[in-house]
Amino acid sequence: MSSYKYVNFAWDDAAAAALDPVGRLVYRSNLLGGDQRITNTGGGNTSSKITEKDPLSGQPTEVLWVKGSGGDLRTSTRENFSSLYQQKLLDLQKLYGSRADKGLKSQAEDDMVGMFSHATFNLNPRASSIDTTLHSFLPGKHVDHMHPNAVIAIAASQNCEKLTQEIFGGQMAYVKWMRPGFELGLAMQAIAQKNPSTKAIMMGQHGFISWADDDKACYTWTLDCIEKASVYIETKYAAKGGDATAFGGQKYATLDEAKRRATFSAILPWLRGQVSKEKRFIGTVQDDAKILRFVNSKDAARLAELGTSCPDHFLRTKIKPLYVDWNPQAEDTAALKAKLAAGLAAYRQDYAAYYAKCKHANSPAMRDPNPTVVLIPGLGMIAWGKDKSESRVTAEFYNCAVEVMRGAEAIDQYIALPQQEAFDIEYWLLEEAKLKRMPAEKELARQVIVVIGAGSGIGKETAHRLVKEGAHIVCVDLNAEAAAATAKEIEAKYGVGIGVAGTGLSACGPALGLAANITDRASIRKMLDEVALAYGGFDSICVTAGIFVPSDTSGHIPDDKWALTFAINVTGSYLVGDEASKTWKEQGLKGQLVLTTSANAAVAKKGSVAYDVSKAAGNHLVRELAIELAPLVRVNGVAPATVVQGSAMFPRDRVIGSLAKYNIPYTDDEATDSLVKKLAQFYADRTLTKAPITPADQAEAYFLLVSQRLSKTTGQIITVDGGLHEAFLR
Known part of the structure; x- marks a missing residue:
């Protein structure tokens, strides 16, 4: 056709000319798979019959390259295609016939798929699709099997055969519904042999398959078929009244x-x-x-x-x-x-x-x-x-x-x-x-975990740690840009997934960045509702957000700073747990809440009275919430010692202040990384393990507590302090 309205013609002769025959097959496949009006995600398959050099005999042989089991045409590479000796596939017809004639047709279908491995060319490890015979038994050198909505609409119509003839004439034949496999491949072969002018077959209630001896011609013909079907449908649809009368007309109105x-x-x-x-x-x-x-x-x-x-x-x-x-x-x-x-x-x-x-x-x-x-x-x-x-x-x-x-x-x-x-x-x-061949699901698969404070430090590290185990991560921070940045880092590493993006928050993938102020109950509720819209609900929450406000040189801390410290470190965690409990009860699914306290909760020291007292309150909040939320939700805490590296609580000026406080030598123009390393080692030397404590060390504790490895543990504080003996239980 000279122009297309319902599909996109994207073939580039120059791009195709630069590719070898298998590369051209991949190119054609990607073009077809890239338009969801042509085929759905993971659906359809393509093939080319290519002359190759036999690795054993050195003689030329015809090889069927066909999209293998699994994968998606839009993103397929050479590795997603299986390669089989075409003649060996044709020879399997005799074996199938002998078994089918004995009344073992269903078993023969399954057996033939197992036999495909005996026809494998050049030890290609890609498993063959059940549709392999459809491509092998048709006469065209290039074959496309697609699932376009327009064509399936015809295939799923009561008078499919009649409509196929009316729309496509003799260029497209019809085959009644058959399960994909050998029987269907043989039926298509018989149709093509009986009607040499046929270049496509409508597959009842399934889709269609088309072929040609030139790959660009095959691609173009596939698009032509879809365009013809679409034009026919949309013309009839408009004549019946279009959207106003679709599906019998409107019964209910949409909520705003x-x-x-x-x-x-x-x-x-x-x-x-x-x-x-x-x-x-x-x-x-x-x-x-x-x-x-x-x-x-x-x-x-x-x-x-x-x-x-x-x-x-x-x-x-x-x-x-x-x-x-x-x-x-x-x-x-x-x-x-x-x-x-x-x-x-x-x-x-x-x-x-x-x-x-x-x-x-x-x-x-x-x-x-x-x-x-x-x-x-x-x-x-x-x-x-x-x-x-x-x-x-x-x-x-x-x-x-x-x-x-x-x-x-x-x-x-x-x-x-x-x-x-x-x-x-x-x-x-x-x-x-x-x-059953699919890999086992990861430990945190099917879980949605909200990490509050994910914009930096321990929270960011925890988000990255948990997603490695298969969790979906909601990165929450007071700073919306920081939360979004962590979510982007995760999606850049793990991808955004496939399929239709959905609308609004449902457009997210394995990670989502949201802003929330944990001192404001309404802000927390809004965030949790947004999580529900994105994923349907959540399973665990890790609260890593916190604040440290040091006393001044006289040991005094202003009243507003005292109140802010408790608002974030204590009240915020309570509000999160209290508000989340409503959702957990609605779901009725077991969950985990992990709060961040500190080794300082058990060690009194000068210069951090507000922080230390708030963390001591946090320790008891863990115990109280464990009782309040049992048995549905386990509540535990992670108590780090001083984490300097990667922590938002240690900007350069605080690091310098601490170095000066402990008489650790430094220079004003020294690089921040060097200053941080010195301070981290100073704190490490006060512990039994003598090793700096990092955000990654803390993230491991969060992982243990949201997993089922400690499924009988609740109301407890796990310390990750390098062995700070002053904080030992007493």
Whole structure:
């Protein structure tokens, strides 16, 4: 086509010309995967049949390079593609036929995937996809299998075959729904052999596959197919009234943004607790115009109940979402919670019935029966996953499902995949084996941990330590820029994840930077509500924020400085624990609160009376809160000795003052790092271990206390002071 409206043509001849054949395949794949109108995250696959030199015989041989199992086309590199001898793949047809003819078709399908390793070219370690045969058995040198919403809308229509002929003529054939694998590959091969003019096949309730003997022509033809489907759908959609009549028209009105945020904040921690009975989930909220158009519509309940069509979709979104028929204009939050509770109970029963009805003798055990997508009129959608990235992808996939339903309803009538077929994909033994091959989850996986004081020093170090163990980190500081900077450091190292970014705070990844004043209860509540909007709730809080105000030369400290010291070091920690307890109780999930005290709490010394007394109060606050919040929340404290390196409490002038106080030699023009090192070593020499105490040492203690390694420890203070014998218990 000369121009495109619904996809982006991004091919650059010069860029492609500079690449080898496999590089061109990666290039084409990245272009296709980079446009979510073409395929969803992790979905679709591409291939090229390339002549290579056989490493054993030295003779030229045809090799199929095809996207392997897992990975995402948008970000795929050469390492994400498997390579197989094309002739060996074709030879497997005889083996499959002999087994299928004996009535062992289902087992033969699974066996053939295992046989792919015998066709591997040049010891390529990338595991092959179940779609490999689709690419091998088709005649084109280059093949694209995509999941565009527009094409799936046709594939998920009641009269799919007729519509395919009407829109594409003889250029695209049709194959009824079949589970991806050998049988489907052979069916496509037969279609292509019977109809040589065919260059694409519509895959019933799945997507489409297209091919050509030139890679640029294949890319262009793939875009042409999607553009044709989109033009057809949008023309029909407009003729029916467009957005005004979409999904049967509007039934409910959207709450304004402030009310949406307030309602989400009120229900999310509770809802997270409800869906996390087996394993904890992380949430993503979406309330943009498109999802609201759907959840507010007259047909939302009917269509949601039908479930999704494309296998890629329901593997993330489950067989169907939970739709809650709540009237945002006439019912309050209490009514919404009641309807959610009833809906969750019914959903779990339905899922168990679905499993019981469809399971086979060798099916894996039933998985978590809770929904991963919740739809609420007036509010939008909440998607759940094991981490933020997965919940964002779940949200993306249900967005795709909504667009598919919109298109299918505009041109025909939407139909979902039959339950048994859906079950056989969801509980496919090969899929189960793939899940079991996944690496074990990290120790703090599925956890959301709020680190207050994360802008610098111990807090920043703790944030970096905890994210290494799989936690999602909310970096909180009085200084908003410092909190954001720590969050950016984490995302630069660990990435922001994949999938649709969501809206507002849900656009975050594994880390989020927020500002809060812990001496102000309203500020704390606002921050915790923002955490709920970003992740659905939280599990642990580490309070590392503190202040040190030294006495003046006469030993006096002004009243306002005394009050400020206690406001931050004592009252602030209390307010955080007290306000957070409301959320913990709503969630009903066990949590951890870790406060920062000090070795000074047990050692009286001159010049720091306000700080020392406040930290002694902090020690007892730990014990009091441990009693108040038990048994749901464990409360412990970390008591550092003087941490100079990396601490915001030791700016250059305080370091110089301390050096002068202890008669440690220094020069006025000496570098700050040198001054800090001298003071740190001085303090270290007063301890039994004789080693400077660093923020990293403290961060290790926070990690132990928020993990389950000390799961029976509460009301205790862990000292990290290098062995300061003056602070020994007495």
